[in-house]
Amino acid sequence: MKRKSGFSLLLVLCLGLLGGLGTAQAGEGVEGTARADKLDACVAPTATMRRSHFELIKHQRDVTVHLGIRKTDNSLAGCVDCHVRKDAQGKQVPVNAPGEFCAGCHEYAGASLDCFTCHATKPTGN
Amino acid sequence: MNKIHYREWGIESPRYWGLLAVLAAIVGVGGFATLYMEHEGHWVTGMTNQIVWGTPHVFAIFLIVAASGALNVASIGSVFGQKMYKPLARLSGLMAITLLVGGLIVLVLDLGQPSRLIVAMTTYNFKSIFAWNIYLYVGFMAIVAVYLFTMMERKANRFSHGVGVFAFVWRLALTTGTGSIFGFLVARQGYDAAIMAPMFIIMSFAYGLALYLLVLMFTFDSDERPLGDAVLRRLKNLLGVFVAAVFYFTVVYHLTNLYGTENHAFEAFILRDGGVYTWTFWIGWVLLGMLAPMGILFHPALGMQRGSIAIAALLVVLGGLSAIYVIVIGGQAFPLNMFPGHTIIESGYFDGVNGVARHYSPSLPEFLLGIGGFALALLVTFIGVRLLQFLPTSLADDVADTQQAK
Amino acid sequence: MSQPTNQQRRAFLAEVTGVAAATVVAPGVLLQSVANAAPRDTAVTDDVRYGMLIDTTKCADGCSDCVSACDKENGLDLMEKPEGASDELWEMQRPRWIRQVKLRNNLTGRVTSLPMMCQHCEKPPCVDVCPTGASFRRADGIVMVDRHTCIGCRYCMMACPYNARSFIHENVQLKTTATPRGKGCVESCNLCVQRRDNGGTTTACQDACKHGAIVFGDLKDPNSAVSQAMAKYPTVQIRADLQLNTGVRYTDV
Numbered sequence: 037m038k039r040k041s042g043f044s045l046l047l048v049l050c051l052g053l054l055g056g057l058g059t060a061q062a063g064e065g066v067e068g069t070a071r072a073d074k075l076d077a078c079v080a081p082t083a084t085m086r087r088s089h090f091e092l093i094k095h096q097r098d099v100t101v102h103l104g105i106r107k108t109d110n111s112l113a114g115c116v117d118c119h120v121r122k123d124a125q126g127k128q129v130p131v132n133a134p135g136e137f138c139a140g141c142h143e144y145a146g147a148s149l150d151c152f153t154c155h156a157t158k159p160t161g162n
Numbered sequence: 163m164n165k166i167h168y169r170e171w172g173i174e175s176p177r178y179w180g181l182l183a184v185l186a187a188i189v190g191v192g193g194f195a196t197l198y199m200e201h202e203g204h205w206v207t208g209m210t211n212q213i214v215w216g217t218p219h220v221f222a223i224f225l226i227v228a229a230s231g232a233l234n235v236a237s238i239g240s241v242f243g244q245k246m247y248k249p250l251a252r253l254s255g256l257m258a259i260t261l262l263v264g265g266l267i268v269l270v271l272d273l274g275q276p277s278r279l280i281v282a283m284t285t286y287n288f289k290s291i292f293a294w295n296i297y298l299y300v301g302f303m304a305i306v307a308v309y310l311f312t313m314m315e316r317k318a319n320r321f322s323h324g325v326g327v328f329a330f331v332w333r334l335a336l337t338t339g340t341g342s343i344f345g346f347l348v349a350r351q352g353y354d355a356a357i358m359a360p361m362f363i364i365m366s367f368a369y370g371l372a373l374y375l376l377v378l379m380f381t382f383d384s385d386e387r388p389l390g391d392a393v394l395r396r397l398k399n400l401l402g403v404f405v406a407a408v409f410y411f412t413v414v415y416h417l418t419n420l421y422g423t424e425n426h427a428f429e430a431f432i433l434r435d436g437g438v439y440t441w442t443f444w445i446g447w448v449l450l451g452m453l454a455p456m457g458i459l460f461h462p463a464l465g466m467q468r469g470s471i472a473i474a475a476l477l478v479v480l481g482g483l484s485a486i487y488v489i490v491i492g493g494q495a496f497p498l499n500m501f502p503g504h505t506i507i508e509s510g511y512f513d514g515v516n517g518v519a520r521h522y523s524p525s526l527p528e529f530l531l532g533i534g535g536f537a538l539a540l541l542v543t544f545i546g547v548r549l550l551q552f553l554p555t556s557l558a559d560d561v562a563d564t565q566q567a568k
Numbered sequence: 569m570s571q572p573t574n575q576q577r578r579a580f581l582a583e584v585t586g587v588a589a590a591t592v593v594a595p596g597v598l599l600q601s602v603a604n605a606a607p608r609d610t611a612v613t614d615d616v617r618y619g620m621l622i623d624t625t626k627c628a629d630g631c632s633d634c635v636s637a638c639d640k641e642n643g644l645d646l647m648e649k650p651e652g653a654s655d656e657l658w659e660m661q662r663p664r665w666i667r668q669v670k671l672r673n674n675l676t677g678r679v680t681s682l683p684m685m686c687q688h689c690e691k692p693p694c695v696d697v698c699p700t701g702a703s704f705r706r707a708d709g710i711v712m713v714d715r716h717t718c719i720g721c722r723y724c725m726m727a728c729p730y731n732a733r734s735f736i737h738e739n740v741q742l743k744t745t746a747t748p749r750g751k752g753c754v755e756s757c758n759l760c761v762q763r764r765d766n767g768g769t770t771t772a773c774q775d776a777c778k779h780g781a782i783v784f785g786d787l788k789d790p791n792s793a794v795s796q797a798m799a800k801y802p803t804v805q806i807r808a809d810l811q812l813n814t815g816v817r818y819t820d821v
Contacts, residue, residue, distance in 0.1 A: 099611075101714045104706065104765045106607035113745050154715055154750030156743050160643075203751040205650050205737035210660035214722040214735060274720015274735060274752030282719050285700040292699035292723055348810055349693060349729030498731055500684075500806055501671050501821065507679070510635060510667035512660055513731060521660065 065121030065129040065136050072118045072137075079109040089115075093151075112151060117159045130157030166249045166561065168314075168551035171544070173384050178548060185541040192534015195527035196271045204274065206527060212512050213494045213522035218272040221532030224369065224486045225265030225539060226299070226340055227362055230333040231370020233258035233306060235397075236313075237333070240326030246396060249554040249561070250378070255310040256546045257374055257539075258333070259303055264539030266299060268532055291342045298336045305329045314551065337363045344489065351428040352493035357418065361411040365482065368404035372478035375401060377543060379472055381553055390559035391466070398471045402459035405478060409452045412485075424502075427517070431496045432488065436519065439492035442484045451481010495519040608765045617709035618759050619787040619815035620771075621797050624682045626781035629670065634683050637776030638666045641760060643749060646742035653738075663734030663749075665757040666773055671821070680821055683773065683782070686711055686732040686757040687806060688815035694724035694733065703754070709787070709815050712758040720752040729807045732756045759784070787815065 072078065078085045080092070096110040119137040120128050131138040132152040142149040171178075199206055209216040235254035239247030270276055286293045309329045312322040341362030347353040375397055382389040416433065419425040432443055455474040457464075464470040497514020500506075506513045512520060547553050554561075639645040642665060649658045666685040672678070692711045694703045702718040705711045713724075725733045733756040736749060743749045746762035760771040774782040785794035803817040 097716060103611035104608050105611060106765045107609035154748040156745045160744045203738040204735065205653050205661050211734045212660060214725040278719045281700055281717050285717055287698050287701040289696050290699045292697065292721065347727050349727060498729060500730060503674055504671040505674055506669060507672050508670035510632065511664045513669055
């Protein structure tokens with residue numbers, strides 16, 4: 037299991053890289069360009085978010101997929117929408133690109149980041 | 163009384179390690195093939211959205227079916243009280259476990275998300291025979307392990323009969339479950355038949371015993387342990403009977419299908435027009451897998467020669483793989499009958515235009531994964547018999563006769 | 569650390585969903601009457617059952633507008649053939665949620681064109697066989713896959729009588745926010761579930777069909793367009809013999 041998750045992490049990172057290169061050619065995200073950068077806190081206090089954001093998202097995912105409830109502030113789409121940064125050219129940088137909001141922390145913590153094998157890494161509008 | 167003694171497999175070290183190295187290499191190659199498929203995704207295989215189960219499933223299902231069949235030898239000894247089979251029981255239990263491990267690993271590694279095995283273990287839909295099979299397979303390994311313990315630990319010997327009966331019932335449930343994977347597929351012409359479950363049971367008898375015979379003959383011969391004609395004759399006759407039973411079920415399966423008009427197209431496909439599937443059916447499943455081995459095993463002269471018995475067992479294994487191939491792949495290649503009374507003349511997505519079969523050509527990595535599962539099962543078997551006392555020191559006629567007379 | 573103000577939170581929500589804060593209306597009403605309404609905030613119920621009627625007399629031979637619209641809506645057009653894959657094999661491996669099929673009656677020779685997709689059975693074989701429950705039927709009748717618990721065993725694809733499901737055979741680089749997609753899971757038509765949950769009243773294929781061959785709506789509402797049309801024309805289920813009570817029905821097959 038352990039080796040497996042390491043492998044998926046690697047895969048996710050590679051994917052992020054490829055996504056970044058292949059689609060937007062985006063450079064490094066610029067500090068302050070994400071909407072979240074301008075807010076004091078997320079949907080819960082920062083300490084709570086750091087500790088248990090995945091629980092919020094996980095709960096939300098089951099509620100959304102099985103019950104169809106979308107009106108909530110805990111959706112992954114909401115995370116991406118608010119935390120995605122732009123590069124110097126104003127292009128959005130995938131949140132799972134190295135050093136970006138999601139990947140930066142997950143890399144540091146050595147935690148696997150599986151969301152983006154399936155989910156969009158920047159808002160797509162629909 | 164001539165007591166049965168068991169001893170670890172004693173072939174000389176270079177040979178033993180050489181054998182392990184060869185098998186480990188095959189397992190390793192299978193492992194690399196798996197990593198490759200895992201990393202790239204299933205597009206590197208021959209599998210498509212129409213043929214969703216490919217070569218790995220053929221090997222996996224064969225091994226799983228053979229696993230439950232390998233236990234038969236032990237069951238005959240302890241459930242049906244045939245004394246001659248008693249000394250054969252330990253190897254039978256070991257192979258039941260190792261073949262199942264080999265098959266399950268192939269099955270799991272071919273999942274789209276093997277890393278989510280934990281999900282499969284914790285989230286169940288009890289209407290799914292797959293979910294039941296997870297219990298049946300894991301339970302089978304545990305029960306057979308206990309069964310082996312009761313056989314090998316003298317203090318536990320008295321429980322051996324009870325556990326053996328339980329294991330026998332469980333293996334019937336297990337193979338029923340495996341056969342039902344197909345039997346429950348109401349939508350597919352080739353599968354929706356209750357006969358699938360008993361047919362799989364009888365197939366498991368034959369394939370399991372064939373593999374057992376091969377391993378028994380190889381381990382005994384290489385270690386220069388006496389393997390008497392009495393035991394061998396018994397086993398080869400049993401194999402012949404099992405193969406004949408498979409033959410019977412095959413005939414009944416197709417005859418019942420031929421009776422119902424709705425299945426005529428499917429039968430024509432398998433028996434006459436299906437190209438590679440028709441060839442595999444007649445040459446692999448019927449000729450090599452049933453007629454030839456029966457001819458050898460029941461032949462007055464050939465049936466007594468060890469070489470030809472081994473060939474017959476090998477043919478049964480090949481025939482078994484062919485049979486599963488025809489069932490799994492052939493059953494999918496035949497297009498779904500969505501519009502009875504109509505012919506699909508154009509389709510945006512491979513609906514069998516003008517009844518043409520869906521395309522599948524197996525890829526090398528798939529094949530390597532399947533072979534890897536086989537090699538793994540043998541590898542663990544050979545390690546097992548080397549480390550623990552699974553094999554009796556002698557199955558010479560006098561030993562076997564004494565057992566019989568007891 | 570301060571709690572976010574209500575205003576901030578509202579702004580966040582509004583931006584996420586792309587609508588101004590709307591007054592909350594009962595979901596059923598919302599779904600039936602308001603086109604660009606707010607996202608759902610209550611669980612779907614079986615008060616509605618979504619379904620479709622395909623009028624094959626209107627479905628035009630050679631037209632594939634519904635297919636392209638579905639591809640675009642659900643990000644299927646973003647899929648790229650893996651480097652080194654053969655074109656022929658890739659066509660069989662790429663996902664398809666809806667497809668055009670043309671039939672000829674063996675006796676009469678009459679030719680019919682129709683789109684095939686997930687039939688959203690009331691008793692779906694794919695749901696029965698799924699070991700983990702990832703293949704499920706939502707209360708409102710939509711049959712779909714929870715990708716989070718799908719292990720990629722493909723048993724549902726073996727069980728589906730309609731060849732409606734696709735397996736993702738490759739790593740996916742591009743996907744839309746509304747339709748996540750990744751290697752190793754199974755997927756199929758979900759009646760544009762993102763539209764259902766965000767107050768839309770149509771499906772992409774229906775919008776794209778300029779011949780009006782696709783009518784979508786609530787089968788349980790006698791006044792819905794789909795119910796009205798079904799009451800008017802004789803309709804059939806594909807593979808009615810399996811008694812799956814499909815949510816997608818056809819005329820003149």
